[in-house]
Amino acid sequence: MSTGTWAELSRDAFSVAFFAYLLGMLAAFHFLAFRRKPVWVVSVAATGVGLAAHLVSIVGRGVAADRIPLGNMYEYSLLLSFLVVLAYLVFVEGYARVKTVGGFVLAFAVITMAVAVLFLYVGPAPLIPALNSYWRQVHVSSMIVSSSLLALGGVLTILYLVKERRERRLPSAPPIMGGAVSIDGAPPHFEAGADEPPQVEARARRGWLPRSSTLDRVAYRVIAFGFPIWTFGIITGAIWAESAWGRYWGWDPKETWSFITWVVFAGYLHARATSGWKGRRAAIVALVGFVSLLVTYYAVNLWIVGLHSYAT
Amino acid sequence: MSLPTAPRLSLRRSLALVWRSLRSMRTALVLLLLLALAAVAGSLVPQVGVADARIAATFREHPLRARIFDQIGLFDVYGSWWFTMIYTLLLVSLVACLVPRTRAFLRNVRSRPAPARELDAMRHYAELPVRESPDQALGRARRLLRRRLFRVSGPNGARALAADKGLGREGGSLLFHIAFLVLLVGVVWGRGTGFTGQAVIVEGQTWTETHANYDGTAREGRFFREDHSGVQVRVEDFRATYRPTGQPRDFVTRATLLDAEGRELERVDIRVNHPAEAEGVKFYQFGYGWAPVLRVERDGEAISDGPVVCQQDTAPEGVSQLQTPWNCVVKLPSLDPQVGIRFELWPDRRGLLALLQTGEAMPMLVEYAPVMTWEAFEGDLRAELVQGVGVLDTSAMRPLETGVLGAGETVDLGRGLTVSFTELRQYTVLTVSRDRGLWIVLSAAILILLGLLPALYTSRRKLWVTAEADGAGTLLKVGGFALQRRSQFEQEFSRLVRDLRRVPDERVGS
Numbered sequence: 177m178s179t180g181t182w183a184e185l186s187r188d189a190f191s192v193a194f195f196a197y198l199l200g201m202l203a204a205f206h207f208l209a210f211r212r213k214p215v216w217v218v219s220v221a222a223t224g225v226g227l228a229a230h231l232v233s234i235v236g237r238g239v240a241a242d243r244i245p246l247g248n249m250y251e252y253s254l255l256l257s258f259l260v261v262l263a264y265l266v267f268v269e270g271y272a273r274v275k276t277v278g279g280f281v282l283a284f285a286v287i288t289m290a291v292a293v294l295f296l297y298v299g300p301a302p303l304i305p306a307l308n309s310y311w312r313q314v315h316v317s318s319m320i321v322s323s324s325l326l327a328l329g330g331v332l333t334i335l336y337l338v339k340e341r342r343e344r345r346l347p348s349a350p351p352i353m354g355g356a357v358s359i360d361g362a363p364p365h366f367e368a369g370a371d372e373p374p375q376v377e378a379r380a381r382r383g384w385l386p387r388s389s390t391l392d393r394v395a396y397r398v399i400a401f402g403f404p405i406w407t408f409g410i411i412t413g414a415i416w417a418e419s420a421w422g423r424y425w426g427w428d429p430k431e432t433w434s435f436i437t438w439v440v441f442a443g444y445l446h447a448r449a450t451s452g453w454k455g456r457r458a459a460i461v462a463l464v465g466f467v468s469l470l471v472t473y474y475a476v477n478l479w480i481v482g483l484h485s486y487a488t
Numbered sequence: 489m490s491l492p493t494a495p496r497l498s499l500r501r502s503l504a505l506v507w508r509s510l511r512s513m514r515t516a517l518v519l520l521l522l523l524a525l526a527a528v529a530g531s532l533v534p535q536v537g538v539a540d541a542r543i544a545a546t547f548r549e550h551p552l553r554a555r556i557f558d559q560i561g562l563f564d565v566y567g568s569w570w571f572t573m574i575y576t577l578l579l580v581s582l583v584a585c586l587v588p589r590t591r592a593f594l595r596n597v598r599s600r601p602a603p604a605r606e607l608d609a610m611r612h613y614a615e616l617p618v619r620e621s622p623d624q625a626l627g628r629a630r631r632l633l634r635r636r637l638f639r640v641s642g643p644n645g646a647r648a649l650a651a652d653k654g655l656g657r658e659g660g661s662l663l664f665h666i667a668f669l670v671l672l673v674g675v676v677w678g679r680g681t682g683f684t685g686q687a688v689i690v691e692g693q694t695w696t697e698t699h700a701n702y703d704g705t706a707r708e709g710r711f712f713r714e715d716h717s718g719v720q721v722r723v724e725d726f727r728a729t730y731r732p733t734g735q736p737r738d739f740v741t742r743a744t745l746l747d748a749e750g751r752e753l754e755r756v757d758i759r760v761n762h763p764a765e766a767e768g769v770k771f772y773q774f775g776y777g778w779a780p781v782l783r784v785e786r787d788g789e790a791i792s793d794g795p796v797v798c799q800q801d802t803a804p805e806g807v808s809q810l811q812t813p814w815n816c817v818v819k820l821p822s823l824d825p826q827v828g829i830r831f832e833l834w835p836d837r838r839g840l841l842a843l844l845q846t847g848e849a850m851p852m853l854v855e856y857a858p859v860m861t862w863e864a865f866e867g868d869l870r871a872e873l874v875q876g877v878g879v880l881d882t883s884a885m886r887p888l889e890t891g892v893l894g895a896g897e898t899v900d901l902g903r904g905l906t907v908s909f910t911e912l913r914q915y916t917v918l919t920v921s922r923d924r925g926l927w928i929v930l931s932a933a934i935l936i937l938l939g940l941l942p943a944l945y946t947s948r949r950k951l952w953v954t955a956e957a958d959g960a961g962t963l964l965k966v967g968g969f970a971l972q973r974r975s976q977f978e979q980e981f982s983r984l985v986r987d988l989r990r991v992p993d994e995r996v997g998s
Contacts, residue, residue, distance in 0.1 A: 309761040393975075404940045411933045420761050422684065422772035422919035424929065425675070427538065427566050432531040439524040443517055445944070450513045461521075468524075476531075 179240050183299070186236030189229045190254070194289050196226030197261065197282050204279035208384055219278055220269065223261060230258045246316040247307060253292030255317075256473075257285040259324035263398065267328070272394045274386045280331050291474070311416035318409035319434075323473060325402030326441065330466025332395035333459050340388040340456055392459070396448060399462060403441050410434055433472035440465035510577075511584040519578040526574055530565030533557060537707075579672060586665055593658050600641035601650035604952045607967030611974075612981045616964045616989050622647050622955035625962045629953045629988055636984075638951065649953040656942035657972065663939030671932035678925015680709040687721065687771075690779045690795040690915040694722040694746075697769060697920060717922070718748030719766045726776055726916040730853040734810055739773050741916040758918065768922050775917035778814050778835050780860065780895075781910040786903075792818060795913050798833050799878045810851035811839065817880045818907075819869055826869045827888070827905070828880045831860045835912065837894070858895045858912045864888040947972035949980070953988075964988060 203219035206212070234254055238245040245251040264281040268274050385391065413434070414424040425431060444465055447458035509515050534542035543563050547554040561568030607613055618625050626643050633640050638651040685706035689695040697719045699706055724742040731737050741758040745766040756764035756771075763772040779795040798814035814833040820826060834840040836852035837859045843849040867885030893899050898908040951968035966985055970977030 306760050311761075400944045404937060404944065407940060408937055411937065414933070415930070416761075418926070419763060420772070422763065422770065422774070422921050423923075424926070427527075427530060427535060429531045432527050436524045436527050436531075439520055439527075443520050443524075446513060446517050446520070450517060452514070453517070 179242070182236045183240035186233045186240060189233035189236060190289070190293065192229035193226045193233055194286065194293075196222045196229060197286050197289070200226060201279050201282035201286060204276075204282060208276050208279055216275060220265075223265065223278065223282065227258070227261055227265070230254075230261070234258060244313055246313060246320070248298055249296040250292050250298055252316070252320055252473075253288050253296060255320050256324050256327070257288040257292070259321055260288070260328050261285050263324055263328050267398055267401075268332070268394060272390065272397075274390060274394060276385055277332065277335055277391075280335060281328060284327060284331050306420050309416055309420065311412055311419065315409055315412040315416050318405050318412060322402040322405035322409055323469060325398050326406065326437075326469050327466065329395045329399035329402060329462065330469065332391055332398065333462040333466065335385055336388055336391035336395055337456065337459050337463065339385045339391055340459070343388050392455070395459075395462065399441060399444065399465075403438075403445065406434075406438060406441070410438060429476045430472065433468065433476050437465060437468040437472050440468050507584065510581045511588070513585065516578065516581045516585060519574060519581055522574050523578060526565055526571050529562060530571075533562045533565070535566070536564045575672070579669065582665060582669055586662065586669070589658070590662055590666075593655075593662055596658070597655060601639055601652040601950065603642065603646070603648055603650045604967075607952050607954060607965050610952075610967035611969040612978065613965070613967040614981075614985045616966070616985060617958055617961055618964055618989065618991050619961040620991055622957050622962045625964055626953065626955045628991075629955075629964065632984070632987055633951065633953075638949075647955045649951075651951040651953070652949060653951075654946050654948040654970075656946045657948050658943075660939045660942030660944075660946070664936055664943050665939075667932045667935035667939055671929055671936065674925040674928030674932055676925075677711075678923040678929060680711040681713075682921065682923040682925070683708040683712055683716070684919065684921035684923075686774060687918045687920050688797060688915055689721060689723045689743075689918065690797065691723055691725050691913045693795070694720050696720045702920075717767045717769045719753075719769055720746040720748070720750065721771065721918070722746065723916055726914045728776055728914075730810075734808060734851045734853065739776060741773055741918065743771075745771075758916075768924065770921055772919040772921075773916070774919040777915050777917070778833055778858075779913045779915045780816070780831070780833055780858070781913060782818055782831075783908040783910055784818065784820065785906045785908070786823070791822060792820060795915070796831075797877070797915055798831070807849075808851050810853065811849040813839070813849075815878060817878055819871075819880070821869055821871055825866050826871075826885075827864060827866050827901075828869055828882070828885060829862055829864045829901075829907065830880050831862050831893075833860045833912075834858060855912055858909075860893045860909060861890070862893055862899075862907070863890045864901055947977065949977055951981075951984075 200219045200222035203215050203222060207216040207219055234245055234251075237251060237254065241247070246255065260281060264278065268277060268281070413431070417426070417431070418424040440461060444458055444461040447453035447461050453461075534540075534546065536543065543554075546557070557563055561570065565571055620628070626647060626649060630640050630643075630649055633649070633651045636653070638653045639655075640649055640651045642649040683706055685702035687695050687697075687701065688703070695701060698716045699708075699714070722744045724744065726739075726741050728739050729737045739760055742755075743758060743764070744755050745753040745764060747753055747767065753766050754764070758764045758771055758773050760773045763770045765771070777800065778798050780798070781795045782792070783790055784792040796816045796818060798816035800809065800812055800814050803809045803812045814835070816831045816833060818829045818831070820828065834852065835855050835858045836850070837857040839850045839852040840859060840861075841850075864887075865880065865882050865885035866888045867882075870881050870884055873881065889901060891899055893907065893909050895909050895912055898906050900906050948971040949968065950970075951966065954965045956963045956965075966981075966988065968977075968981060
């Protein structure tokens with residue numbers, strides 16, 4: 177196949193993945209509201225199909241450009257959204273057995289992909305010399321893997337904050353037939369997570385989302401997994417910067433923001449171990465980290481001029 | 489709430505108070521977030537050395553705001569007193585946190601797990617009758633725990649074991665924080681004793697690494713002791729290659745490195761991402777440009793001869809840098825009246841031709857019959873004013889003549905003056921720097937990662953086992969808890985109990 181065909185294949189597969197995620201997202205939200213198990217199956221199946229098409233899109237892009245497809249913001253977004261969905265399937269659906277947050281994660285992936293194709297698209301092309309380094313592959317891939325994990329943690333943290341607020345508003349003795357339960361049509365134990373509470377309380381407290389403690393724990397795990405990789409990414413970035421620009425750290429906006437994100441998530445990890453900061457306060461710190469991650473990822477390239485600008 | 493009745497703090501007590509608050513995690517947390525906040529400011533406001541042009545623009549357009557920003561150090565956040573204060577306080581707070589923690593940790597490492605009472609009050613507790621003697625059962629439990637990397641103490645006369653695991657969590661956390669401290673020290677020391685600057689070297693020239701040769705671009709650290717290396721760089725040639733689309737492919741400076749005495753050290757190719765090093769000084773490919781060799785003669789006698797470094801203006805929006813001509817200036821202060829000539833160089837003649845024919849210049853990727861347009865001026869160069877080499881101040885001069893000059897040609901300016909464009913060379917711009925803290929910083933960064941993993945992924949667990957004779961067999965009681973990752977410990981605990989229940993066959997009845 178010619179380069180042009182591969183590029184076309186990549187774009188077609190992108191569309192398939194995009195609409196599959198969109199379908200998966202709608203199905204997931206439907207499941208969240210009405211708890212019909214077949215709808216959940218549809219959601220996960222659509223997500224799986226989307227993921228496969230997504231992989232084809234990434235590989236096609238790489239073949240078309242004749243290099244590893246990690247050279248510009250469009251390609252980063254392609255991989256980032258792929259990994260967010262993959263991490264969601266592995267950690268949240270698989271490991272933590274939480275079935276009700278898929279819609280939000282897919283929404284994040286769909287938005288990332290839409291932004292990528294609308295604002296960041298560039299044709300496949302070779303790289304400029306500064307990007308031509310082995311460190312680029314190590315640096316960029318670890319940054320994207322960790323971004324996807326931290327972003328997933330961010331989405332879960334938002335859900336945690338929503339749920340935690342609802343739980344605080346519930347009366348301390350949970351009513352057997354609370355308002356939150358009436359929407360619920362699913363069999364009582366279907367959505368039970370790893371450590372769901374005794375049945376009655378679970379039914380009363382469940383509402384639309386998993387228990388806040390579950391969300392908190394899964395969010396923490398995902399962030400604690402992503403944080404060392406982010407650290408590694410910054411270190412390899414510094415090594416690369418040293419060989420390309422003659423200094424390992426120069427307060428370039430992208431560097432600065434990756435550091436800010438690192439500091440904020442480090443603050444989150446500390447906050448979880450500090451009395452008086454656990455729970456909501458720590459989650460707010462993680463939320464700030466999530467916003468900082470988005471600024472690092474998008475705003476620095478699109479609005480702030482710096483050495484990383486060529487990555488657009 | 490009447491403040492005046494509060495007891496007055498003595499100096500010593502307030503110092504103790506400050507020290508105590510520095511030791512708290514909350515203070516460290518707040519300082520960490522303040523550091524992030526300061527960095528945000530630094531990324532939004534243009535910074536000295538990164539965006540000087542934008543700072544100048546701010547001073548022009550919003551003089552009041554610029555003055556305020558300048559006063560409080562917002563244009564140089566990372567060098568400002570308050571940024572220094574935040575990270576110094578953070579360092580102090582880190583040390584204040586780490587000293588007692590390290591002490592406690594070492595105590596913990598040296599001591600053995602302590603016995604406990606009331607196992608049944610633990611979060612995890614199990615009783616299991618086994619058919620062996622209490623001593624056998626305890627011996628087996630001890631081996632089992634040892635195999636799973638628990639530290640075990642006992643049984644010291646009593647029929648009880650105490651075990652724990654997961655010192656790596658605190659150890660890793662301490663390693664992470666100490667390595668972070670070392671990293672900061674490495675950064676400050678390396679930058680402080682080092683320097684960085686830019687060297688502009690024309691093909692065929694030799695450049696010596698001394699303060700004067702940086703033309704004011706050198707930035708030397710606070711503790712730098714004027715120990716420039718004197719290393720010499722002889723540039724053989726420079727080559728920039730482009731793809732047909734105008735996208736750069738490669739920039740290479742072929743050079744020979746010589747020591748301060750002129751002995752040849754090494755021949756190197758310096759390219760982007762592939763710096764060269766000599767005597768601790770590193771040379772990085774940074775930029776390049778054109779340098780025509782111009783010979784000016786008066787009445788057949790050379791008064792100026794050599795390569796002239798040309799600069800390029802930033803291309804306007806929508807025009808590629810490769811379509812833009814290069815500007816250079818020759819000043820002849822020895823003449824009376826003084827003469828200055830301004831040149832515009834087109835390394836590829838077709839670029840200029842395309843501009844004249846179609847109104848749009850062609851990207852100039854290679855040298856091709858280079859040509860220069862020139863304007864000569866006569867009068868006062870005003871050399872008493874500080875001005876760059878590439879700037880010609882014509883306010884006290886009158887235009888003399890203009891023209892075009894191709895490579896290999898000579899033009900007559902009148903008054904016995906001739907200018908020859910002998911050949912076109914390129915110059916390379918190298919970033920030169922020395923940072924002796926590099927290895928400290930890199931090792932500390934690796935230690936940070938190594939510490940982070942156990943700090944995040946292991947947990948501190950404590951277990952106790954007691955054995956009581958119970959008829960023919962023994963009743964084992966196991967209790968324990970985990971300080972982190974409790975749901976995993978639940979599984980670990982039940983696996984352990986399951987294995988303790990399994991008495992090897994040959995023991996039965998013995």
